[in-house]
Amino acid sequence: MKQLGPPVVAALIGLLLWELLARGLHVEPWLLPPPSTVARAAFAARAELLGATLTTGTTAFLGFSLSAVVGVSLGVVLSRSRLLERGFYPYALLLQTVPIVAIAPLLVLWFGIGPRAVTASAFIVSVFPVVTGTLSGLRSVDPALHDLFTLYGSSRTRRLLWLELPSAAFSIATGLRVASGLAVIGAVVGEFVAGFAEGRPGLGIVVMSSYRQLRTDVLFGAVFCSTLLGLALFSFVGVFSHLYLRKWHVAEKDPR
Amino acid sequence: MIELTGVRRSFADGVVLDGLDLRVDAGEFVSLVGPSGCGKSTLLRLVAGLDRADGGEVVVAREEGLAYVFQDAHLLPWRTVEGNVALPLELAGERDVSPRVGAALTAVELAGVGHKYPAELSGGMRMRASIARALVKKPRLLLMDEPFAALDELTRQRLDERLRTLFLEQGLTVVFVTHSIAEATFLSTRVVVLSSRPARIVHDAPVDLPAERNAVTRGTPAFARVTADLVAALEEGEA
Numbered sequence A: 001m002k003q004l005g006p007p008v009v010a011a012l013i014g015l016l017l018w019e020l021l022a023r024g025l026h027v028e029p030w031l032l033p034p035p036s037t038v039a040r041a042a043f044a045a046r047a048e049l050l051g052a053t054l055t056t057g058t059t060a061f062l063g064f065s066l067s068a069v070v071g072v073s074l075g076v077v078l079s080r081s082r083l084l085e086r087g088f089y090p091y092a093l094l095l096q097t098v099p100i101v102a103i104a105p106l107l108v109l110w111f112g113i114g115p116r117a118v119t120a121s122a123f124i125v126s127v128f129p130v131v132t133g134t135l136s137g138l139r140s141v142d143p144a145l146h147d148l149f150t151l152y153g154s155s156r157t158r159r160l161l162w163l164e165l166p167s168a169a170f171s172i173a174t175g176l177r178v179a180s181g182l183a184v185i186g187a188v189v190g191e192f193v194a195g196f197a198e199g200r201p202g203l204g205i206v207v208m209s210s211y212r213q214l215r216t217d218v219l220f221g222a223v224f225c226s227t228l229l230g231l232a233l234f235s236f237v238g239v240f241s242h243l244y245l246r247k248w249h250v251a252e253k254d255p256r
Numbered sequence B: 001m002i003e004l005t006g007v008r009r010s011f012a013d014g015v016v017l018d019g020l021d022l023r024v025d026a027g028e029f030v031s032l033v034g035p036s037g038c039g040k041s042t043l044l045r046l047v048a049g050l051d052r053a054d055g056g057e058v059v060v061a062r063e064e065g066l067a068y069v070f071q072d073a074h075l076l077p078w079r080t081v082e083g084n085v086a087l088p089l090e091l092a093g094e095r096d097v098s099p100r101v102g103a104a105l106t107a108v109e110l111a112g113v114g115h116k117y118p119a120e121l122s123g124g125m126r127m128r129a130s131i132a133r134a135l136v137k138k139p140r141l142l143l144m145d146e147p148f149a150a151l152d153e154l155t156r157q158r159l160d161e162r163l164r165t166l167f168l169e170q171g172l173t174v175v176f177v178t179h180s181i182a183e184a185t186f187l188s189t190r191v192v193v194l195s196s197r198p199a200r201i202v203h204d205a206p207v208d209l210p211a212e213r214n215a216v217t218r219g220t221p222a223f224a225r226v227t228a229d230l231v232a233a234l235e236e237g238e239a
């Protein structure tokens, strides 16, 4: 709890400065509304924002889960052979450099407007760090432990399950943490292009529509919600990896 | 137990072993000493079957059971001590392992800490867990590559005494690499001194000390004589 103190104080100071500057300099509210206005607007639009957070949260979570499963599996497959890795890794890298905004229309063509295209967008943006995390983790197993498994005639499956995957756990968890934040970004950006405006629209739609209506206060509210969403997904991964790693991993052991 | 004839092994940076002959019989405790980088680990890995010779013959009675102990404990950090000691049995698909795991832990005086994780142990305890793991399948041949090099002197002497007892009790054959002449003298029935790379045998002699050895042994004149001979041989090999 003690670590929470400094950032909370920093946030309060920042909000106070923002409030004073916005009011003192008479900044147009559609340019930069003071935090109090944002809070009031967000509270008034709470039903809309909550629904949007749930909608985006669902697709982000689905995209992230897909990334976790596909990313780890792909990492395992690529680690089985140098040749495979050399052949496919550059394309996995390409996946990371492709701007998601540019291929979002393609996703609409393939999946239609709606949660499927948004989930695909969240997946594409977040899968790469999971692949790299898995691959580098599997590649950096202690060679003496490999020798040990060789000496005792281990099968390939046991070597993977009992040695390589646990060795890679920390590295995989790091990849998943990065992926969790990216999945939310991918979902919001995906919604810009492929989100449903009817029913219960996601945060990306709320951002776009409040921008068109110059409701900057609601826009800030939506930004705040997507930040919270990213944090929630990040903590979700953090809790699970901590539960697995805390007993034995040096970096995860509770201090003192 | 081990019969090496004309063994050759080279790496990209040159020849490490160039026609080495070495024979180790059952029941021997042979220590290998020699300058750093002369090829001791290479030799041990060839005997273990972890590496292939480029030429010559390596005959090892591996079917009687062989275990390898590394310089550091190299335990699986995500397994408890018990889990680590059980690993060789589990990899062989054996069931009902806990009595044997318990016996191996008792043999290295670690009976109380089986449920702990390696990160919770001291370096000496981790090394003992590593030895328990090596002993759990009751191997006849034990290969050890500077196992106690990272430990403080007192811990090291205690583990040497423990190992000497295990050697006598369990009828092991041991090949032990070390940089410490005193340790080689204390443990071995025979010490082999290697020259710098490519390794030649410059000295190969039995250690003329009683079988039962303890802390007192290190202070006897016979002990001092054996170590002095070994130092002389080592200096000759480095020249």
Ligand SMILES: Nc1ncnc2c1ncn2[C@@H]1O[C@H](COP(=O)(O)OP(=O)(O)OP(=O)(O)O)[C@@H](O)[C@H]1O
Pocket (backbone or CB within 6 Å): B011, B012, B013, B016, B035, B036, B037, B038, B039, B040, B041, B042, B043
């Ligand atoms: N896998 C390898 N690839 C390339 N070179 C190697 C490899 N293993 C050993 N060597 C080289 O062979 C030489 C002998 O190495 P080795 O580890 O057998 O020496 P050592 O006698 O065990 O030394 P130390 O006492 O420092 O442990 C070294 O020069 C090393 O660089």
Ligand SMILES: [Mg+2]
Pocket (backbone or CB within 6 Å): B040, B041, B042, B145
């Ligand atoms: Mg060595």
